[in-house]
Amino acid sequence: MIGRRHLTGLFWAVAAGTGGELCAVGLIAAAAWLIARAGQHPPLSALALAIVGVRGFALFRGGLRYAERLSGHDAALGVLAGLRVRVYEALRRSMDPHSSPARTGPVGPGPVPRGQGASRKALRDADLVQRMVADVEGVQDLLLRCLLPAAVAWAVALSAIGLSVVLLPAAGAVLAAGILLAGAGLPAVAAVASRSGARRSAGARSDLAVHGLDVARGAADLAAFGATGRFVARADAAAARLERLERRATVVEASVNALGTAVQGLTALAVLWTAQRQGADGVLVTVLSLTALVAVESVLPVAEAARRLIELRPAVRRVTGLLASAPPEADSGSPALGARPGIELVGVRVAYGETVALDGVDLRIPAGRKVAIVGASGAGKSTLLAVLSGEVATDGTVLLAGAPQEDYDPADVRAAVRGLTQDAHVFAASVRANLALARPDATTADLAAAARRAGLLGWITALPAGWDTPITGDRLSGGQRQRLLLARALLADPPVLLLDEPAEGLDLTTADRLVTDLLGDGRTVVLVTHRLAPLAAADEIVVLDRGKVAQRGSHDELVDKAGPYRDLWEAESLQSGYSADVKTW
Numbered sequence: 001m002i003g004r005r006h007l008t009g010l011f012w013a014v015a016a017g018t019g020g021e022l023c024a025v026g027l028i029a030a031a032a033w034l035i036a037r038a039g040q041h042p043p044l045s046a047l048a049l050a051i052v053g054v055r056g057f058a059l060f061r062g063g064l065r066y067a068e069r070l071s072g073h074d075a076a077l078g079v080l081a082g083l084r085v086r087v088y089e090a091l092r093r094s095m096d097p098h099s100s101p102a103r104t105g106p107v108g109p110g111p112v113p114r115g116q117g118a119s120r121k122a123l124r125d126a127d128l129v130q131r132m133v134a135d136v137e138g139v140q141d142l143l144l145r146c147l148l149p150a151a152v153a154w155a156v157a158l159s160a161i162g163l164s165v166v167l168l169p170a171a172g173a174v175l176a177a178g179i180l181l182a183g184a185g186l187p188a189v190a191a192v193a194s195r196s197g198a199r200r201s202a203g204a205r206s207d208l209a210v211h212g213l214d215v216a217r218g219a220a221d222l223a224a225f226g227a228t229g230r231f232v233a234r235a236d237a238a239a240a241r242l243e244r245l246e247r248r249a250t251v252v253e254a255s256v257n258a259l260g261t262a263v264q265g266l267t268a269l270a271v272l273w274t275a276q277r278q279g280a281d282g283v284l285v286t287v288l289s290l291t292a293l294v295a296v297e298s299v300l301p302v303a304e305a306a307r308r309l310i311e312l313r314p315a316v317r318r319v320t321g322l323l324a325s326a327p328p329e330a331d332s333g334s335p336a337l338g339a340r341p342g343i344e345l346v347g348v349r350v351a352y353g354e355t356v357a358l359d360g361v362d363l364r365i366p367a368g369r370k371v372a373i374v375g376a377s378g379a380g381k382s383t384l385l386a387v388l389s390g391e392v393a394t395d396g397t398v399l400l401a402g403a404p405q406e407d408y409d410p411a412d413v414r415a416a417v418r419g420l421t422q423d424a425h426v427f428a429a430s431v432r433a434n435l436a437l438a439r440p441d442a443t444t445a446d447l448a449a450a451a452r453r454a455g456l457l458g459w460i461t462a463l464p465a466g467w468d469t470p471i472t473g474d475r476l477s478g479g480q481r482q483r484l485l486l487a488r489a490l491l492a493d494p495p496v497l498l499l500d501e502p503a504e505g506l507d508l509t510t511a512d513r514l515v516t517d518l519l520g521d522g523r524t525v526v527l528v529t530h531r532l533a534p535l536a537a538a539d540e541i542v543v544l545d546r547g548k549v550a551q552r553g554s555h556d557e558l559v560d561k562a563g564p565y566r567d568l569w570e571a572e573s574l575q576s577g578y579s580a581d582v583k584t585w
């Protein structure tokens with residue numbers, strides 16, 4: 001995790017920090033000697049060295065502390081920058097089904113062989129920002145607030161013990177005991193005390209975030225259903241619990257600090273008493289006891305470092321776990337994907353945990369074919385699109401241009417098989433930037449052609465700043481959002497166009513006209529839709545039912561046969577006011 005250059009930087013930071021703290025000890029020792037010796041009225045020349053020593057220690061202390069900060073932060077920030085890149089790469093590879101060695105086998109226990117789509121999606125949705133930002137910054141804290149201060153503290157403590165042993169072994173032994181207590185005993189107490197507290201605080205903080213967000217986001221619904229009080233009470237209870245835990249943690253922290261100060265004073269007194277009992281002269285007694293005072297003080301931050309270490313452990317564990325478990329980079333010698341690849345699915349099965357989304361789906365989509373996927377909500381339609389674009393791994397075979405999908409570079413698969421999917425996002429940027437994302441070199445004429453086809457051009461030209469009007473997802477109507485995303489998908493111009501409910505949010509006439517136009521495209525189109533009316537233009541319709549193919553055929557064939565498609569068609573026809581025996585319109 002830490003490169004050689006940064007290790008050297010950290011070494012110099014520890015060396016400079018130790019030097020700075022030793023100067024602090026030297027300053028106290030020299031000042032103590034100076035005061036005690038001055039009381040004996042020696043000639044001024046006898047004090048000259050100590051006077052220079054005091055000034056020198058004071059100057060060096062400042063300089064070395066500055067050097068420690070500089071070197072330590074440079075190394076820690078360097079480690080952080082490198083780590084961010086590695087975590088990003090690991091996340092990218094973890095989300096890429098093609099780079100996983102366990103792609104085609106069960107990856108978890110239990111009777112249902114699990115695809116990895118669910119875990120990848122969970123990673124993407126919930127943990128991504130957390131891992132990229134908070135966890136990696138935790139590693140920075142680990143270096144700057146835990147390891148560095150602890151290393152400096154112990155280096156100083158050992159030096160002070162060595163000095164005391166040389167001056168008076170018995171006093172050195174007492175100092176060693178005090179330092180052991182303050183630098184190892186108290187940190188152990190702090191770590192144990194904060195271990196369960198940190199875990200419970202993390203839970204309470206997460207509860208508060210969840211309940212607080214519910215209240216903020218669902219304020220209108222809660223008010224309408226008269227449930228505001230109940231939900232606010234839930235958030236209040238979470239806040240109160242967190243407050244209790246934080247107060248307890250503060251008490252623990254303050255108690256450890258108070259104990260540290262007590263150990264520091266008692267050690268200095270014990271050294272003084274020991275030195276006197278050993279018959280040391282007044283100057284030596286003063287030097288030893290004040291040195292003990294400063295030396296114990298230097299190890300007091302180790303308790304705070306231990307407490308912080310406990311808090312940071314989960315973040316550090318997550319980062320190291322992610323780096324260790326990320327699959328290796330995909331083989332760069334992957335074959336080239338043709339301009340018009342055909343697709344074949346054989347026995348495709350996808351499970352999200354215990355939920356089986358697709359169960360043994362076979363499907364052949366030759367280049368140029370228009371396939372519509374229909375079925376009830378939750379039947380597995382969107383999952384099927386995700387399988388085609390390589391977003392979700394499967395237990396089964398996906399062949400692209402005759403070769404297994406995982407043989408190709410995932411970037412090539414994504415470029416060739418993509419379109420409008422359910423998780424497409426509208427960015428807080430201009431209309432132009434939102435569309436050009438799909439093709440940065442697109443001219444305004446290209447953008448206009450895609451927008452016209454998506455039925456969005458009129459709206460764009462009527463905007464105050466036209467193409468350069470800034471937009472955000474929540475300011476668009478459902479239909480505008482969908483058409484913007486469709487225009488982006490059309491601009492990308494992939495050989496296999498995936499369309500998940502492209503006409504959602506539009507009135508029926510516009511929606512049907514749009515879908516009919518999209519199905520008239522020259523390329524391969526795989527369309528997911530709830531609306532059957534325009535599907536006469538599809539070459540094949542696949543009806544999914546609970547992850548299995550229930551029926552397949554053309555619109556005319558399926559309407560002629562009793563089965564789920566005809567049921568859906570009759571229901572739709574009744575709803576739209578058309579006669580059930582009208583097959584096309």
Ligand SMILES: Nc1ncnc2c1ncn2[C@@H]1O[C@H](COP(=O)(O)OP(=O)(O)OP(=O)(O)O)[C@@H](O)[C@H]1O
Pocket residue numbers: 118121122352353355356357375376377378379380381382383384
């Ligand atoms: N990320 C996920 N985690 C867990 N379960 C999921 C996830 N995505 C889908 N599922 C489950 O998989 C099944 C198929 O979902 P999918 O989204 O493919 O259905 P769908 O036919 O597209 O539904 P809809 O028409 O409502 O969009 C459903 O039972 C759904 O709850």
